[in-house]
Amino acid sequence: MAANAIICIPLESTSKSEIVGSSRAFRCVCNLVQMVAGTDSAVLIHGETGTGKELVAKAIHEQSSRRRGPYVRVNCAAIPAGLLESELFGHERGAFTGALTQTTGRFQLAHTGTLFLDEIGDLPLELQPKLLRVLQEQEFEKLGSTRTTRVDVRIVAATNQDLPQMVRERQFRADLFYRLNVFPIDLPPLRARTEDIPLLVDHFIRKLALRMNREVWELPKEVMEILQHYDWPGNIRELQNVIERAVIMSSGTELRLSPCELKGLITGDSPEALRTLVEAERAHIREALRQVNGVVGGRNGAASRLGMARTTLISRMRKLGINPEKVRAIDIPASRNSVFGRSTMADSVSEASPDRCPG
Numbered sequence: 001m002a003a004n005a006i007i008c009i010p011l012e013s014t015s016k017s018e019i020v021g022s023s024r025a026f027r028c029v030c031n032l033v034q035m036v037a038g039t040d041s042a043v044l045i046h047g048e049t050g051t052g053k054e055l056v057a058k059a060i061h062e063q064s065s066r067r068r069g070p071y072v073r074v075n076c077a078a079i080p081a082g083l084l085e086s087e088l089f090g091h092e093r094g095a096f097t098g099a100l101t102q103t104t105g106r107f108q109l110a111h112t113g114t115l116f117l118d119e120i121g122d123l124p125l126e127l128q129p130k131l132l133r134v135l136q137e138q139e140f141e142k143l144g145s146t147r148t149t150r151v152d153v154r155i156v157a158a159t160n161q162d163l164p165q166m167v168r169e170r171q172f173r174a175d176l177f178y179r180l181n182v183f184p185i186d187l188p189p190l191r192a193r194t195e196d197i198p199l200l201v202d203h204f205i206r207k208l209a210l211r212m213n214r215e216v217w218e219l220p221k222e223v224m225e226i227l228q229h230y231d232w233p234g235n236i237r238e239l240q241n242v243i244e245r246a247v248i249m250s251s252g253t254e255l256r257l258s259p260c261e262l263k264g265l266i267t268g269d270s271p272e273a274l275r276t277l278v279e280a281e282r283a284h285i286r287e288a289l290r291q292v293n294g295v296v297g298g299r300n301g302a303a304s305r306l307g308m309a310r311t312t313l314i315s316r317m318r319k320l321g322i323n324p325e326k327v328r329a330i331d332i333p334a335s336r337n338s339v340f341g342r343s344t345m346a347d348s349v350s351e352a353s354p355d356r357c358p359g
Contacts, residue, residue, distance in 0.1 A: 018052075020203045034063065051187040074087065074117055074118065107134060111153060114154045119159060120158065120163075135180070138150060197239070219254075285320065297310035
């Protein structure tokens with residue numbers, strides 16, 4: 001086992017909760033969820049894309065007295081404006097062209113439970129007065145009906161937009177904003193809670209390895225250092241995608257990130273960052289070569305495993321001073337600088353000319 005590897009303990013079953021963290025910013029959000037969950041107050045969750053707004057909404061529902069009731073989600077940005085009213089409130093047969101049957105809207109489906117209105121900033125202006133009425137009176141009429149339907153629904157809404165600015169620009173009704181914004185929760189971006197990244201990485205490795213039936217449980221510290229210094233514009237969702245790709249590429253117990261992936265995660269030109277990237281890429285290529293006995297090209301060669309062209313790999317090997325003959329000749333436990341925990345002692349062996357690369 002590599003001295004610089006972070007170890008993950010395999011899970012026997014997936015955890016019900018997807019909310020992971022221990023940072024101060026994370027604990028603040030958890031405290032707010034616990035405060036408001038036991039009430040019926042409307043909650044407005046604000047955060048960048050990928051910060052886990054729906055997970056927080058589900059946590060509020062699951063910790064509330066309505067947890068035995070339904071949890072219904074509506075993405076206001078994903079449904080065409082002409083159909084959104086019908087989706088929310090339902091319609092009678094013949095209410096419009098193509099309405100061949102009566103339908104039940106999401107508000108009615110969420111009766112005694114929680115309705116999560118995701119991307120509420122994309123709600124059309126013409127629908128906002130009707131939504132405001134439901135929030136105030138807990139009643140509405142289906143499209144094509146004069147009969148009033150009463151519901152008992154708790155509203156949790158979420159957005160990544162600046163609703164106060166939209167109100168000032170008359171793109172969102174002020175009265176609806178204040179009705180939704182009873183208890184605001186602001187989710188911090190991942191770059192503001194970098195101390196949570198090791199916990200999130202560990203969680204995703206466990207979850208994804210279990211789902212894909214892989215035995216990945218070891219992560220190099222230099223790779224974790226790269227992950228913790230990246231800005232993560234896509235936040236937790238982007239981190240999960242990176243880990244998922246790495247689990248797919250990993251054939252052993254060590255998590256593998258491709259050289260291209262590692263390059264994309266380097267943010268900055270400090271010598272330390274560049275040195276970490278070079279060490280990680282060199283060890284990554286060496287491990288791939290070791291696994292195929294030094295073969296560069298071909299269907300089962302290192303280039304194919306790394307997802308790059310043979311000529312590209314040879315070029316990278318020359319720049320990094322890697323000779324596959326040395327990698328093939330020395331197949332013993334890894335040195336401290338190995339990304340994968342098993343590679344070779346090539347760090348301490350003088351390398352021959354890279355022009356000798358076969359393949």
